[in-house]
Amino acid sequence: MLGSETEINDILKGLNQSLLRNLNYKFQLYGYEKAIKKNIEKYKRLINVSEIIHCDSYITMSDKPSDILRSKKNSSMSLAIKSVTENTSDAVLSFGNTGALMSLSLLNIKTLKGIKRPAIASIWPNVKGESVVLDLGANTKLDSRYLIDNSILGASLASILFKIDNPSIGLLNVGKEENKGKEEIKLASDQLNELSRNLSMNFHGYVEGNDISLGRTNVVVTDGFTGNISLKTAEGTAKLFQSHLDDAFKSSILSKMGYFLSSLAMRSVKDRLDPRVHNCGILMGLNSLAVKCHGHSEYRGVSYAADIIFSLLDNNVNKKVSDYVSEMHNKLMN
Amino acid sequence: MLGSETEINDILKGLNQSLLRNLNYKFQLYGYEKAIKKNIEKYKRLINVSEIIHCDSYITMSDKPSDILRSKKNSSMSLAIKSVTENTSDAVLSFGNTGALMSLSLLNIKTLKGIKRPAIASIWPNVKGESVVLDLGANTKLDSRYLIDNSILGASLASILFKIDNPSIGLLNVGKEENKGKEEIKLASDQLNELSRNLSMNFHGYVEGNDISLGRTNVVVTDGFTGNISLKTAEGTAKLFQSHLDDAFKSSILSKMGYFLSSLAMRSVKDRLDPRVHNCGILMGLNSLAVKCHGHSEYRGVSYAADIIFSLLDNNVNKKVSDYVSEMHNKLMN
Numbered sequence: 001m002l003g004s005e006t007e008i009n010d011i012l013k014g015l016n017q018s019l020l021r022n023l024n025y026k027f028q029l030y031g032y033e034k035a036i037k038k039n040i041e042k043y044k045r046l047i048n049v050s051e052i053i054h055c056d057s058y059i060t061m062s063d064k065p066s067d068i069l070r071s072k073k074n075s076s077m078s079l080a081i082k083s084v085t086e087n088t089s090d091a092v093l094s095f096g097n098t099g100a101l102m103s104l105s106l107l108n109i110k111t112l113k114g115i116k117r118p119a120i121a122s123i124w125p126n127v128k129g130e131s132v133v134l135d136l137g138a139n140t141k142l143d144s145r146y147l148i149d150n151s152i153l154g155a156s157l158a159s160i161l162f163k164i165d166n167p168s169i170g171l172l173n174v175g176k177e178e179n180k181g182k183e184e185i186k187l188a189s190d191q192l193n194e195l196s197r198n199l200s201m202n203f204h205g206y207v208e209g210n211d212i213s214l215g216r217t218n219v220v221v222t223d224g225f226t227g228n229i230s231l232k233t234a235e236g237t238a239k240l241f242q243s244h245l246d247d248a249f250k251s252s253i254l255s256k257m258g259y260f261l262s263s264l265a266m267r268s269v270k271d272r273l274d275p276r277v278h279n280c281g282i283l284m285g286l287n288s289l290a291v292k293c294h295g296h297s298e299y300r301g302v303s304y305a306a307d308i309i310f311s312l313l314d315n316n317v318n319k320k321v322s323d324y325v326s327e328m329h330n331k332l333m334n
Numbered sequence: 335m336l337g338s339e340t341e342i343n344d345i346l347k348g349l350n351q352s353l354l355r356n357l358n359y360k361f362q363l364y365g366y367e368k369a370i371k372k373n374i375e376k377y378k379r380l381i382n383v384s385e386i387i388h389c390d391s392y393i394t395m396s397d398k399p400s401d402i403l404r405s406k407k408n409s410s411m412s413l414a415i416k417s418v419t420e421n422t423s424d425a426v427l428s429f430g431n432t433g434a435l436m437s438l439s440l441l442n443i444k445t446l447k448g449i450k451r452p453a454i455a456s457i458w459p460n461v462k463g464e465s466v467v468l469d470l471g472a473n474t475k476l477d478s479r480y481l482i483d484n485s486i487l488g489a490s491l492a493s494i495l496f497k498i499d500n501p502s503i504g505l506l507n508v509g510k511e512e513n514k515g516k517e518e519i520k521l522a523s524d525q526l527n528e529l530s531r532n533l534s535m536n537f538h539g540y541v542e543g544n545d546i547s548l549g550r551t552n553v554v555v556t557d558g559f560t561g562n563i564s565l566k567t568a569e570g571t572a573k574l575f576q577s578h579l580d581d582a583f584k585s586s587i588l589s590k591m592g593y594f595l596s597s598l599a600m601r602s603v604k605d606r607l608d609p610r611v612h613n614c615g616i617l618m619g620l621n622s623l624a625v626k627c628h629g630h631s632e633y634r635g636v637s638y639a640a641d642i643i644f645s646l647l648d649n650n651v652n653k654k655v656s657d658y659v660s661e662m663h664n665k666l667m668n
Binding site: 062127140177179181182209210222226229230231232234235237239240243245 | 544577
């Protein structure tokens with residue numbers, strides 16, 4: 001789904017690149033037909049598997065959810081989501097307004113039975129590999145019920161993505177001791193401990209902010225307010241590090257030579273930790289897969305997001321998550 | 335104030351190093367006399383200006399505030415705080431239990447008139463220099479009154495530390511738009527806007543997590559829960575970057591040579607962003623200065639913390655903050 005014209009080229013380039021690794025997929029591209037046609041010409045693989053659906057209207061970053069539901073029924077985002085509910089496509093990838101995507105998905109794709117609200121999950125690099133962190137901004141209210149749902153959704157996503165049976169779950173808090181933190185978090189922790197005793201859930205306990213990057217658990221669960229600020233803090237820190245590093249390498253002739261010699265290895269670090277690459281948010285808890293990328297995504301970020309979608313679809317993500325959620329909720333009620 | 339024996343050497347080495355730059359200060363060292371005497375011998379500058387006060391008891395990391403107030407009246411931390419209230423010292427530097435330091439400071443040093451609870455402020459490196467971020471864990475409850483007090487305290491600290499007249503203040507939120515975030519944050523924003531119109535306060539508006547490292551404002555204000563997680567996320571991200579970088583430089587002979595050539599510049603980046611160096615928390619809103627360092631502080635972190643304390647004392651921090659707070663509160667009431 002392509003809302004604005006400006007970043008279309010990066011989006012098309014990213015999708016085209018992902019097709020190198022994912023041969024059997026097709027695209028429906030929602031947006032301004034002219035702009036898409038102008039840019040898609042140089043991406044031969046993509047042209048061959050794409051259908052362009054022209055949309056006159058699109059949702060802007062400043063549109064409010066209430067306006068969208070009323071007056072933007074034929075926007076690119078609305079039509080793309082409709083295609084999923086009508087089974088003409090399997091997943092939605094959006095580069096637009098997150099709040100609008102949430103509202104439209106909630107209304108049309110709807111949540112899985114037992115799940116009140118979707119959560120946004122992201123895949124974070126850590127020293128051991130990667131972990132799933134959620135919620136990153138869907139629900140900014142701190143609520144123990146959301147935290148438990150997020151744990152269930154996060155665990156099911158991690159088990160599919162990382163191909164592990166029983167992913168460990170950490171609840172983000174300001175300390176590891178049982179008496180730390182807010183009431184809602186303590187309540188969620190008690191209930192998750194109960195679930196771990198009775199069900200096949202692997203609740204590790206509290207984790208702190210630094211544990212995310214240390215890879216202490218496969219899943220880190222938090223509310224959308226804390227998660228959003230934590231994610232953006234990490235992005236900012238990565239940029240700060242990058243900026244100091246660039247300055248350092250320019251600081252003398254010796255260090256310039258040093259950079260030249262180690263540039264290949266340096267580039268691999270940049271790519272692995274670049275927030276522009278790891279920027280996609282997976283809307284969890286819906287009946288179908290919806291993924292959100294930054295509006296200003298670089299092609300590598302787009303390609304990474306498409307790879308994740310294909311990997312999840314290959315692994316039958318909708319059915320697996322739905323089965324896992326209903327299993328957990330059934331056991332919870334017994 | 336030295337609680338446990340294990341890190342004493344790093345603490346003494348750090349204090350000794352800070353004396354190179356701060357010639358006119360004296361120390362009272364609270365802790366096990368034997369352990370201090372054994373380690374202090376090699377630090378000649380420090381020996382000459384230190385008085386060792388032997389303490390039999392110390393507060394552990396697992397002691398609860400309620401127990402401390404009852405049964406640890408002669409602990410190293412209690413006695414060090416007492417020395418400030420009795421004016422035999424000007425500031426407290428602690429490497430111990432943060433909760434205990436908060437409780438004992440609140441009870442003995444007491445808060446400035448108009449300030450309900452102290453906040454923990456930290457100095458964060460950013461792409462433009464440094465900023466003050468608070469609260470980092472003193473008050474985990476989200477309360478608009480705390481956010482406004484934190485803004486006043488943060489601005490007064492930034493004006494002293496960075497020698498600027500009217501530091502800009504950002505309120506940490508999940509978006510820059512006015513309708514974003516929780517009720518308490520919106521309420522605080524409204525009141526800060528009001529203060530900016532009527533008083534000499536420089537409220538910038540909402541900032542997001544990445545704006546901290548980008549140095550968007552001189553002061554970033556948040557609640558203690560979010561601030562603590564944000565700080566630790568940044569620490570974790572810095573460690574992750576460092577760990578990938580170390581691996582990258584070891585990955586080939588070329589990159590090893592590259593590292594050798596650029597090692598001086600690289601070390602400067604590490605030092606500037608090392609969370610072990612920038613780990614001190616300044617307790618703001620008390621009648622006297624109290625500073626908290628990690629229990630496992632490296633000597634460079636200790637030396638950095640001591641430098642900050644001396645700089646604040648040289649600038650008459652207690653009087654300046656107290657004047658600023660009472661000026662703001664007086665105007666608030668009119």
